[in-house]
Amino acid sequence: MATSSNTSSHLEPLRIRQLKPAGPPVRDARWWRRGILTAVAIAVMAIAFALLPGSKTSRPIDPTTLHTIQRGDLLVTITEQGTLESSNNTEIKCKVRGDNTITWVIEAGTNVQPGDELIRLDTLFIEEQISERTKYAHLARSAAARSKADVAAAELAISEYIKGRFVTELSEMQKNLTIANSNFLASKNILAYAKMMAESGYTTELEVEEREFGVSQADLQVQLSKTQIDVLTRFTKEEQLATLVGELKAAKAQYNADRERAYADEHRLQRAQEEFEQCVIRAKRSGMVIYPTGEDWKETPEIEEGATVHKDQVLLLMPDLTQMQVKVGVHESIVKRVQPGLYSIVKIPGKTLEGRVSYVSPVAEPAGWWTGSVVKYDTIVDLPPGTEGVKPGMSVDVGIILARHEDVVMVPINAVIETNKGFACWVATPTGPQRRALQLGDNNDMFILVESGLSAGEQVVLDPLAHVDEAQVEAAKTIDKTTRDPSASQTF
Numbered sequence: 204m205a206t207s208s209n210t211s212s213h214l215e216p217l218r219i220r221q222l223k224p225a226g227p228p229v230r231d232a233r234w235w236r237r238g239i240l241t242a243v244a245i246a247v248m249a250i251a252f253a254l255l256p257g258s259k260t261s262r263p264i265d266p267t268t269l270h271t272i273q274r275g276d277l278l279v280t281i282t283e284q285g286t287l288e289s290s291n292n293t294e295i296k297c298k299v300r301g302d303n304t305i306t307w308v309i310e311a312g313t314n315v316q317p318g319d320e321l322i323r324l325d326t327l328f329i330e331e332q333i334s335e336r337t338k339y340a341h342l343a344r345s346a347a348a349r350s351k352a353d354v355a356a357a358e359l360a361i362s363e364y365i366k367g368r369f370v371t372e373l374s375e376m377q378k379n380l381t382i383a384n385s386n387f388l389a390s391k392n393i394l395a396y397a398k399m400m401a402e403s404g405y406t407t408e409l410e411v412e413e414r415e416f417g418v419s420q421a422d423l424q425v426q427l428s429k430t431q432i433d434v435l436t437r438f439t440k441e442e443q444l445a446t447l448v449g450e451l452k453a454a455k456a457q458y459n460a461d462r463e464r465a466y467a468d469e470h471r472l473q474r475a476q477e478e479f480e481q482c483v484i485r486a487k488r489s490g491m492v493i494y495p496t497g498e499d500w501k502e503t504p505e506i507e508e509g510a511t512v513h514k515d516q517v518l519l520l521m522p523d524l525t526q527m528q529v530k531v532g533v534h535e536s537i538v539k540r541v542q543p544g545l546y547s548i549v550k551i552p553g554k555t556l557e558g559r560v561s562y563v564s565p566v567a568e569p570a571g572w573w574t575g576s577v578v579k580y581d582t583i584v585d586l587p588p589g590t591e592g593v594k595p596g597m598s599v600d601v602g603i604i605l606a607r608h609e610d611v612v613m614v615p616i617n618a619v620i621e622t623n624k625g626f627a628c629w630v631a632t633p634t635g636p637q638r639r640a641l642q643l644g645d646n647n648d649m650f651i652l653v654e655s656g657l658s659a660g661e662q663v664v665l666d667p668l669a670h671v672d673e674a675q676v677e678a679a680k681t682i683d684k685t686t687r688d689p690s691a692s693q694t695f
Contacts, residue, residue, distance in 0.1 A: 264631050268670050269662040270615055272653075277608040279647050280548075281541075285531030287551075287597040288496075289522030290585065293488070298481040299324060300514045308506055309519075311494045312594070315486040322506075322518055324482040329475055336472035343465035350458035357451035364443055372435055380428035387421035394418050490521045493595050522595050527586045529558065531601045532579030535567060540605050547584045548602040554592060558584040560603060606645060613650040618663040619643070622677040629671045631662040636671045639663075 297303065304325040315321065394414040400406035486492070494506045495517045506518055529549055533541050547558040562583040584601055586593070618628045619641065626643055629636035644652035657663070667674035 264636060264664065265670065268665050269631055270618060270665050272612060272614060272657050272659055272661045272663060274610050274612055274659045277606075277611055277613050277645065277647065277650055277652050278604065279606040279608070279645055280602045280604050281533065281537055282600060282602045283531045283533060285529040285549075285584070285599055285601045287527060287593050287599055288530055288595050289520075289524065289526055290528045290583075291523040291526045293490075293521040293523075294517045295321060295484060295492075295519040295521065297324075297512050297514055297516045297518055299329070299478045301328075302511050302513055303482075305506065305508055305510050305512060308508060309492055311492065313492050314490065315492055316489050317486055319486045320483060321486055321492060322484040324484075324512075326479060326482045329479045329482065332475045333472065333479060336468060336475050340465070340468040340472045343461065343468040347458065347461035347465040350454065350461045353454040354451065354458050357447065357454040361444065361447045361451060364447060369435075369440055369443070372439075373432065376428060376432045376435060380425065380432060383421065383424040383428045387418070387425050390414070390418040390421040484518070486521070488521070491524065491594075493520050493522060495520055520595075524593070524595075525589050527590050527593050527595075528561070529584040529586065529599055529601055531582050531584060531603075532568065533563070533582045533603070535578045535580065537605075538563065538580045538582075541580075541582060541603060546604045548604070549584065549586065550600040550602075551593060551597060556586055556590060558586045558601075561585045608645060608652055611644075612653040612657055612659055614641070614643075614653050614657055614663060615665060616646065616649060616651055618665050618667065619651060620667060620674060620678060622681050624677075627674075627677070628657070629664040629667045629674060630657070631664065636664055636667070636673065638673060638677075 305322060306325050307320075307323040309315070309319075309321050394411070394417070397406050397411045397414040401408060401411050506512070512518060529547075541560060541563050543560050543562060545560040547560060549556040549558050560582060564581040567578045567580050582603075584603070614628060619626055620628075624640065626641045628639050628641060630639045631637075639656050641656035642654040644654050646652065664670055668678055
């Protein structure tokens with residue numbers, strides 16, 4: 204049976220014979236129409252000759268230009284070039300903050316063992332950081348120890364005042380009060396005795412007045428002692444405690460600040476020491492090491508000796524070679540027909556593999572000068588687990604099978620032209636080529652599915668513009684109409 208040109212001998216073993224069409228026929232992307240129109244333009248000179256007076260209106264059919272229509276399976280595929288990659292990559296990232304310079308990097312594609320060096324980064328700046336952070340850490344620890352001692356001293360000062368100085372001052376004042384009371388009682392007794400003696404004429408009034416003044420002084424001393432005790436217990440004590448508690452809080456606040464500063468400086472020192480260790484990156488498991496894919500517009504990889512890298516940047520990849528996939532870009536004109544689950548044929552040197560479409564990006568990759576302004580959608584084709592003999596980065600040809608039409612009538616694309624009256628071909632008859640209007644369906648790069656107009660066994664003329672005068676005339680009319688009405692060419 205006749206099949207597509209991009210179908211090779213490996214198709215038969217595939218278990219896809221029951222595959223149904225992935226979607227409606229590609230009627231919007233009539234790329235083969237443009238080929239027909241180009242052929243029409245090339246034939247303009249031949250048409251002009253055919254229309255000259257006296258020229259022949261029919262020519263004998265060359266048997267080598269005939270094609271016998273057959274029924275067969277029409278395989279509709281799109282073929283794109285893709286890149287092999289692993290679907291399970293172990294990313295090796297930069298763990299050092301800031302910008303860092305690569306001083307050595309292992310060669311891509313090297314198989315490594317656990318503990319092998321992969322990348323070395325410049326350590327000069329980090330060594331300076333470690334020296335600086337060590338000095339600050341010592342100073343901070345010293346300040347924290349000093350402020351901690353101040354807190355202990357402030358706590359002792361409160362206890363010392365309450366249980367020491369305050370008790371001593373209060374006792375002293377209470378002793379003075381006792382003495383004052385004693386002096387007051389003695390003064391009163393002396394005054395009473397003076398008054399008794401004055402009544403007997405043994406003491407003068409002046410002496411009595413002096414004794415009364417002494418009583419008043421003693422009473423004032425008693426009141427003064429009581430006031431001092433009241434001020435001490437009600438005001439001085441509270442004032443001293445407030446001052447001491449405030450000093451304690453200030454000491455604690457200073458201690459907390461010094462402790463946090465010490466912790467921060469210690470943490471910075473520890474982090475610098477850890478980053479120093481991270482300047483030499485080693486493999487944690489065995490496997491192949493590859494460089495990450497750079498941007499499409501860059502000509503060289505980003506990972507190389509002398510390159511500048513930053514924190515969390517992916518430096519290397521260790522792919523799982525048992526889980527491989529192909530990343531391919533599908534043109535925007537056909538992406539609607541590509542759906543997850545479609546079978547694909549992946550050709551690598553010396554091997555043909557069967558895969559399935561697992562993902563189609565909903566967003567197109569940005570077009571730029573490096574892509575020729577072609578808009579494509581990233582599509583992932585999974586390969587069978589455990590596929591051997593493939594390596595990341597290999598270029599492969601991927602044929603995505605959009606549809607398979609079984610037991611249908613097919614006509615070669617170069618046997619069909621589009622005219623003002625629709626699509627047509629020329630069938631060989633005993634009386635010469637006969638025009639046949641066609642209703643067409645899906646197509647690939649060689650054949651078109653015929654819905655009506657042809658039957659199996661009939662013979663059609665290949666390249667009718669070069670061999671059938673009537674085709675040349677209709678093509679000329681089509682070109683003339685297109686020239687007069689540019690909108691008529693919008694279907695091509």
